[in-house]
Amino acid sequence: MSKELIRLSGVSVAFDGEIVLDDMNIHFNDKEFLTLLGPSGCGKTTTLRIIGGFLVPTAGDVFFDNVRINNVPPHKRQVNTVFQKYALFPHLNVFENIAFGLHLVRPKLSKKEIHDRVMEMLEIVSLKGFENRSVSLLSGGQQQRVAIARALVNRPRVLLLDEPLGALDLRLRKDMQNELKRIQQAMEITFIYVTHDQEEALAMSDTVVVMNEGKIQQIGTPEDIYNEPENAFVADFIGESNIVDGFMCADKVVEIFGRKFECVDGGFAPNEPVDVVIRPEDVDIVPEKDGMLTGTVTNITFKGVHYDIIVDFKGFKWLIQSTDPSPVGAKIGIKIDPDGFHIMKKSRYSGMFGDYSSYSAEYDEIGDLEYEPSENEAELEEEMRYDF
Ligand SMILES: Nc1ncnc2c1ncn2[C@@H]1O[C@H](COP(=O)(O)OP(=O)(O)OP(=O)(O)O)[C@@H](O)[C@H]1O
Ligand SMILES: [Mg+2]
Numbered sequence: 027m028s029k030e031l032i033r034l035s036g037v038s039v040a041f042d043g044e045i046v047l048d049d050m051n052i053h054f055n056d057k058e059f060l061t062l063l064g065p066s067g068c069g070k071t072t073t074l075r076i077i078g079g080f081l082v083p084t085a086g087d088v089f090f091d092n093v094r095i096n097n098v099p100p101h102k103r104q105v106n107t108v109f110q111k112y113a114l115f116p117h118l119n120v121f122e123n124i125a126f127g128l129h130l131v132r133p134k135l136s137k138k139e140i141h142d143r144v145m146e147m148l149e150i151v152s153l154k155g156f157e158n159r160s161v162s163l164l165s166g167g168q169q170q171r172v173a174i175a176r177a178l179v180n181r182p183r184v185l186l187l188d189e190p191l192g193a194l195d196l197r198l199r200k201d202m203q204n205e206l207k208r209i210q211q212a213m214e215i216t217f218i219y220v221t222h223d224q225e226e227a228l229a230m231s232d233t234v235v236v237m238n239e240g241k242i243q244q245i246g247t248p249e250d251i252y253n254e255p256e257n258a259f260v261a262d263f264i265g266e267s268n269i270v271d272g273f274m275c276a277d278k279v280v281e282i283f284g285r286k287f288e289c290v291d292g293g294f295a296p297n298e299p300v301d302v303v304i305r306p307e308d309v310d311i312v313p314e315k316d317g318m319l320t321g322t323v324t325n326i327t328f329k330g331v332h333y334d335i336i337v338d339f340k341g342f343k344w345l346i347q348s349t350d351p352s353p354v355g356a357k358i359g360i361k362i363d364p365d366g367f368h369i370m371k372k373s374r375y376s377g378m379f380g381d382y383s384s385y386s387a388e389y390d391e392i393g394d395l396e397y398e399p400s401e402n403e404a405e406l407e408e409e410m411r412y413d414f
Pocket of ligand 1: 066
């Protein structure tokens with residue numbers, strides 16, 4: 027098990043009386059790749075500034091190796107930062123840009139030591155042979171590597187990265203995600219990475235911290251966060267989710283739409299109201315007569331690997347993902363395995379997310395299958411025919 031390196035204990039930050047970080051309690055392990063993930067304005071950069079020493083918390087404490095460092099200035103912390111706008115010096119070459127990081131903090135190094143350190147960094151960021159190039163002649167991805175090398179050349183124990191790939195196009199972004207992971211493992215240091223891109227967070231991290239409105243919503247492995255979201259905000263922010271109101275009748279029995287279903291969760295009070303998450307890929311489309319629930323397809327969009335199918339269940343619209351198309355207007359049945367239901371406690375986010383009604387206008391416009399009226403125009407007598 028990795029050992030704890032940094033701890034934020036009850037950290038709050040307020041600007042002009044407005045709270046932007048609210049009682050954060052979190053620790054960061056040594057050699058861990060941890061990502062702060064959340065929408066714009068949720069407090070990600072503010073959290074990095076606290077760790078980097080650029081901002082003193084309004085309340086609470088910051089510990090590094092169990093020592094309180096609230097008032098330790100940035101250059102005395104074993105922490106460096108890479109920003110989205112990495113600001114290389116255009117008049118210096120690659121070598122000089124990287125060496126600049128050393129001159130700042132270690133002015134007493136010999137020429138040879140500087141040379142060896144810079145060369146070691148060029149190797150790590152895969153830029154060997156580029157040392158004499160002008161940085162203005164490098165691609166965006168290569169410039170980003172120089173910025174990372176400059177931040178790592180002092181051998182910090184922690185690298186803070188604030189949306190470092192934001193300026194790159196999608197393809198380069200994916201390549202750099204792998205590169206960053208490789209560099210973190212090669213250097214054996216802690217990376218604290220900030221992004222609002224959930225795919226990026228899931229792909230790169232050992233630990234993901236989901237934030238919203240200055241509060242930590244959940245801390246976990248990428249798998250935990252995806253499979254076991256703690257509230258409707260997390261379920262909605264990470265991947266696609268249908269979220270419906272339900273009741274826990276007993277352990278492993280949940281009621282939605284007035285029907286009981288077998289699930290795998292327990293530990294709730296009898297008849298406790300809950301939020302039920304059903305991921306689009308966990309729903310199987312079956313013939314209407316075999317369905318646990320039946321509904322009507324209102325939209326379908328081809329997404330490459332699968333189809334996004336919007337299905338209306340008595341006015342509730344779900345997103346279902348399937349490799350087989352179902353035409354608009356079709357009456358279908360669905361089946362969900364017990365582990366396809368994920369049960370969450372009610373939260374302040376209940377009822378705010380997880381319904382796909384608002385997506386339908388958008389899907390209407392981009393839906394690429396023609397509308398095919400159902401042959402059976404009669405109203406469904408009973409849409410929900412599943413008895414547990
Ligand atoms: N120096 C400041 N003075 C006043 N308000 C600030 C200051 N710095 C940040 N804020 C506010 O604090 C909140 C959190 O800002 P922060 O920069 O941490 O968000 P973020 O999660 O990094 O967002 P983004 O993804 O857009 O970069 C925002 O509402 C922001 O306007
Ligand atoms: Mg930010």
